[in-house]
Amino acid sequence: MTKFKKVLLFCHRWLGFISGLVVFIVALTGCIFCFQDEIQDAMYSHRHLVRQSSGYLPPSAMVASVKKAYPKATSDFIYYFGEERPAGVYANMGKDGFEIVFLDPYTAKITHHEKPQNNFFTIVEYIHLYLLLPPAIGSWVVGGSTIVFIVIMITGIILWWPKRKSDRKRSFTIKWGGRWRRINYDLHNVLGFYATSIAIILALTGLAIAFQPVSRAIYNTANLGSVDYDKEVTEPKSDSLKRSGLAKEPVIDIAFAYARKHVPEAEMFLIHNDPAVSGAIGVGGYAKSMHYSHATGFEFDKYSGKLLKEYIYEKKSAGLKLNEMNYDIHVGQIGGITTKIIAFLASLICASLPITGFIIWLGKRKKTKKAKTKPERTTSHRKTHRHLQVKPGA
Structure with missing residues (x-):
């Protein structure tokens, strides 16, 4: 491994440790929130009425x-x-x-009322946005972890990308017949690769919703600074x-x-x-x-x-249109049920990456410890062993 990749691996690993728990929580709550409208429509009759x-x-x-x-x-x-x-x-x-x-x-009759903080999906949303911390603190914790996650995804792609073209086809599939550690390794790398582009889009739109400078940067980029x-x-x-x-x-x-x-x-x-x-x-x-x-x-x-x-x-302007799409892109509803499923799966994969990554690190750590504790055989020992196996008169 080159020095450059060793540095990337160090950053990938330790940034993962720093942000892993937050990424897991944010991705999992985002996954749950994707179908909140459909779930609530199925559960609550007050969300429907007959057209008059x-x-x-x-x-x-x-x-x-x-x-x-x-x-x-x-x-x-x-x-x-x-x-x-x-x-x-x-x-x-x-x-x-x-x-x-x-x-x-049609009648102005009250049909239902509720406090937002008592709605399950509102609680999920607040965990996703602020980890139930005060918004001024939680938004920075989530935002900082999201930025770190983007760096992790990019470094992961660079580290994983196969050098030889002949290895690429094999690297894009999960070897389900292998040992569980191999399957876990493939789940981390292969699924991470497929989810990266969607995950980065979801991360950037989330940052744009949370932070005005990000929203403005997207606006200026889309308009080429002309508006x-x-x-x-x-x-x-x-x-x-x-x-x-x-x-x-x-x-x-x-x-x-x-x-x-x-x-x-x-x-x-x-x-x-x-x-x-x-x-x-x-x-x-x-x-x-x-x-x-x-x-x-x-x-x-x-x-x-x-x-x-x-x-x-x-x-x-194109920038304003794009900014106004942030929420619909972020929750996956911009293209209907198809993009919702894509966002759901991408969020689920993102939630799994800190877990599979930790298992990979744990496995390598155990291998390293085992290698250090195993006694080395000297050359003289090997020669003596071979000498004892030789039959007399041979």
């Missing part, structure tokens, strides 16, 4: 229904998940935390000094009606209605329910209802 011909009630009706049930609540986000799904209100309960309230979008990031993504603010022309109806209703008219093909709508901030009221129309890419958005003055800014999907 009457059409959606306006967001103000949803807010009024939640306010009646929870007088102290402020409705920060309002979701219309689809014509055969309930609407949802993300209600801020003050000291009591947040409550997700599900309503029939002003701040100008494209900065949200406008309502002018609190100009309240003379107050809207005659709730601005959230104006925003929702405008979005439905201008994005009629959208299956899902999200309205941002945080009264505690000076930002405008925003509404986004999403092409597919439960998917967060391919969105067209609008921002309205929260006092007058005046349209302040548009984010038309077709006019967005």
